Amino acid sequence: MADRKNDFQKEEQVFLEHLQKAGLKRTAQRDLILEIFLRTEEHLSSEDLYWLVQKQDQSVGHTTVYRTLKLLTEAGLAREVRFGDGKTYYEHHYNHEHHDHMICTECGKVIEFFSPELEALQDAMAEKFGFKLTHHNLRILGVCSDCGKMESELYSAASGALPRVRVVSGKTK
Amino acid sequence: MADRKNDFQKEEQVFLEHLQKAGLKRTAQRDLILEIFLRTEEHLSSEDLYWLVQKQDQSVGHTTVYRTLKLLTEAGLAREVRFGDGKTYYEHHYNHEHHDHMICTECGKVIEFFSPELEALQDAMAEKFGFKLTHHNLRILGVCSDCGKMESELYSAASGALPRVRVVSGKTK
DNA sequence: CCTATAATTGAGATTTTCATTCAAAAGAAA
DNA sequence: TTTCTTTTGAATGAAAATCTCAATTATAGG
Incomplete structure (x- = not known):
């Protein structure tokens, strides 16, 4: 440390x-929660973050973490994401480019990717319907190469112009 | 009627x-639930469908509707969709083309649309990462033309090659 | 440094959704 | 019919999200 x-x-x-x-107040709890959230580059549920905070300050309760995450979302620092397991996760939003998620339904691995073409197409689509787009949310569900026991050759062969990407996690179920 | x-x-x-x-059995309840589900071209939660079924047969319980919707999903007749309000909705799947959803965050209106370009791009994206795509889920959130008080001129002017679309509902919050 | 005011906190309770249990009822097959 | 298996639905359980309220704390003004 x-x-x-x-x-x-x-x-x-x-x-x-x-x-x-x-018109809200600055408090030690909110400072701590923000700091730990920022230090953790993962998808966190309110519960997850609660336990991380607990390690440093036992007195902070679920409710405060929950409410602070809502605050961070309002402030544009966090973004809510759902992966279909019923839980709500939060990820960094400030100074982090928009991205979408590809989720392996076998191992739960989450790949973050960004495709300008997809973005543009979605923007165009929204415009066509007269929608003022606030944000969008794309989840691609499938089986990853590890789980599908495909040759990784396929991966590298097709990856000529691979978009920016970050493998975030493989949750064990 | x-x-x-x-x-x-x-x-x-x-x-x-x-x-x-x-190896399951045909029952009157399942028949009734299927029939009402098929007659209702809307996004239905298990609870919603339960009340529709109740109107015709008071003896059918929540559990049976819930389980029958799971069955319909397995059979390929229904599809689960989540719009981010925590609830699970079901929509028709058989003989209904895949589509995505554009949701107005003001009035809750849901527009179903289909874009071959988007589909293709998503397929390509999955392939690039070695994912065997099972399905994907795109939600575009924004403010619709009605709520944004934009001229509907914009809509019709831009709709030269408008994709297939169906306005499904405007839920009152 | 006090005091007054308003917001915050956190334990616990409530709400909501999803899922399971089990005894009674009903379908299927002989 | 008789026997066996599945289904049903009320009740219950589990998990996550949200709310309540009394005690605490931050902040501004004396």
Whole structure:
């Protein structure tokens, strides 16, 4: 645990500004929750984050973590995502490019990907119907190459212009 | 309530075949639930369908409707969809082309649309990552032209090559 | 440094959805 | 009919999301 307290100045400022605008107060709990959220580059449920916070401050309760995540979402720092297991997860939103999720229904692995073509097509689609698009949400469900026991050759062969991607997690069920 | 009992022969046969294959029995409740489901071209939650069924047969319980919807899904007659409000809805699947949803966050209106380009792009994306795609799920959230008080001119002007579409519902919140 | 005011906190309870249990009822087959 | 198996539905359970309220804490103004 080295000293890295000032890594998230921007995000903290966004949060403070949001609190101010909404007439809310800055508290130690909210600071702690924000910090731990920012330090954790994973999809977190409110429950997940609660346990991480517990490790540092036993006195913080479920409710506060839950409410603070809602606040972070309002402030534009977090984004709610659902993967179909009934739970709501949160991921970083500020300074993180929009991306979609590809989910393996076997191992639960989640791949984040970004496709400008898909984005453009969705924007165009929204415009065609007169929708003012606020955001969209694409989940591709399937079986990943590991689980499908496909040759990884297929993967590398087809990956000429592979979009930006990050493999996030393989949840064990 | 005119006599239209034999409108869904194909679907009924699909269901009966599924029951047979799975070693399950045909019952009056399942027949009734299937019939009402087929007659209702809307997104229905288990609860919604339960109340529709109740109107015709007070003795049918939640559990049976819930389980029958699962059966219909297995049989390929229904599809589960989630719109992010925590509830699970079911829509017709048999003889209904795949489509995605555009949802108005103001009035809750749901537009079903189909875009071959989007489909193709998603398929390609799945292939690039070695995913064997089972299905995908795209929700575009925004504000519809009615709620955004935009000119409907925009809509009709831009609708030169408008994809197939069906406005399903405007749920009042 | 106080005090007053308003917001926050967190344990617990409630709500909502999804899923299971089990005894009674009903279908299927001989 | 008789026997065997599946279905049914009320009740219950489990899990997540949300709310309640009394006690606590932050903040601004004296």
